[in-house]
Amino acid sequence: MTEEDKLKRFNICIEQDEKIEPKDWMPEQYRKTMIRQISQHAHSEVIGMQPEGNWVLRAPTLRAKKILLAKIQDEGGHGLYLYSAAETLGIDRGEMIKQLHEGKAKYSSIFNYPALTWADIGAIGWLVDGAAIVNQVSLQRTSYGPYARGMVRICKEESFHQRQGYEIMVTMMNGISEQKKMAQDAMDRWWWPALMMFGPPDGESVHTKQSMQWKIKRESNDVLRQRFIDKTVDQAHFIGLEVPDKDLKFNEATGHWETGTINWKEFHEVINGNGPCNHQRMKHHIKAHNDGKWVRDAALAFAETEKNDQKQLITN
Numbered sequence: 001m002t003e004e005d006k007l008k009r010f011n012i013c014i015e016q017d018e019k020i021e022p023k024d025w026m027p028e029q030y031r032k033t034m035i036r037q038i039s040q041h042a043h044s045e046v047i048g049m050q051p052e053g054n055w056v057l058r059a060p061t062l063r064a065k066k067i068l069l070a071k072i073q074d075e076g077g078h079g080l081y082l083y084s085a086a087e088t089l090g091i092d093r094g095e096m097i098k099q100l101h102e103g104k105a106k107y108s109s110i111f112n113y114p115a116l117t118w119a120d121i122g123a124i125g126w127l128v129d130g131a132a133i134v135n136q137v138s139l140q141r142t143s144y145g146p147y148a149r150g151m152v153r154i155c156k157e158e159s160f161h162q163r164q165g166y167e168i169m170v171t172m173m174n175g176i177s178e179q180k181k182m183a184q185d186a187m188d189r190w191w192w193p194a195l196m197m198f199g200p201p202d203g204e205s206v207h208t209k210q211s212m213q214w215k216i217k218r219e220s221n222d223v224l225r226q227r228f229i230d231k232t233v234d235q236a237h238f239i240g241l242e243v244p245d246k247d248l249k250f251n252e253a254t255g256h257w258e259t260g261t262i263n264w265k266e267f268h269e270v271i272n273g274n275g276p277c278n279h280q281r282m283k284h285h286i287k288a289h290n291d292g293k294w295v296r297d298a299a300l301a302f303a304e305t306e307k308n309d310q311k312q313l314i315t316n
């Protein structure tokens with residue numbers, strides 16, 4: 001089959017909403033885009049364990065600690081599914097980690113903000129996982145098979161994460177005035193960064209047009225951001241939280257909440273390495289990776305022994 005025929009077949013597949021699978025032919029740029037997005041998604045899941053890990057030893061009850069531990073473990077698992085999905089495209093996990101450590105691969109801007117109080121754990125679950133679900137429900141229909149299937153499982157777990165976060169916020173808003181203040185303070189600090197998670201506005205998004213044509217992205221950054229805003233503003237008001245936006249208003253004609261302007265200068269600062277915690281997050285990841293080298297070496301040595309034992313068994 002000529003390259004032209006292969007491209008034709010690929011385009012028909014996309015048009016008919018069939019999944020692209022690892023051994024299928026795909027344009028090199030499609031492969032590169034998928035590796036970029038899936039590996040950045042995987043890095044986000046793993047780096048995202050850090051702000052929450054900060055609170056495991058200070059969770060207010062045993063129940064809260066168990067829930068938080070389970071959630072953090074889930075995030076690690078999501079990272080693993082996603083690294084595996086990216087590996088089906090021909091890149092090695094070690095190479096992806098190297099790109100992260102060298103600053104060549106990004107991870108979500110949101111994880112460069114600190115988790116200062118227990119209410120931040122509520123805000124992360126409710127707002128950060130809430131935003132992630134809106135994005136990931138849409139990605140369940142992405143055109144690359146292994147990524148789409150990974151998203152189905154991840155969304156189920158994110159749904160539990162979002163609810164546990166909202167439960168923390170509800171508890172605090174039903175508490176004493178200090179707890180209410182703490183919950184509002186967390187809302188004030190996490191609201192705008194959560195809106196930035198969806199990426200730059202459509203007019204400035206470099207990858208959206210091509211990614212939508214290939215059905216990698218099924219909806220644009222602004223469409224998903226608006227969906228999150230509409231859901232979340234009502235949830236905030238229901239428990240008595242204020243949205244930190246003096247320009248927020250409900251547009252009766254469109255049925256949507258309209259927000260003030262997002263500080264895109266802050267977003268660019270954060271994704272270019274200058275957020276409040278970028279340095280700390282990378283330093284911690286590099287240290288954990290280096291500290292874990294002996295585990296990887298031991299696992300490889302064990303696999304080698306097993307392989308040799310198998311060989312001997314066959315020759316005997």
Ligand code: BYC
Nearest residue numbers: 041044045048075107108109132196197199205206207208
């Ligand atoms: N942060 O052309 P655009 C979680 C970059 S973790 C950093 O719109 P695209 C959780 C973008 O990469 C869930 N960078 O790009 C875990 C590009 O730069 P490069 C994380 C961002 O790809 C633990 C440039 O800006 N979810 O839930 O079409 C605890 C131009 O952007 C961001 C995912 O990773 C950002 N926010 O669209 C709790 C979802 N936004 O690569 C919770 C998967 C944009 O050219 N990813 N950039 O250097 C996606 O859906 C898409 O990649 C995005 C961006 C919507 C994020």
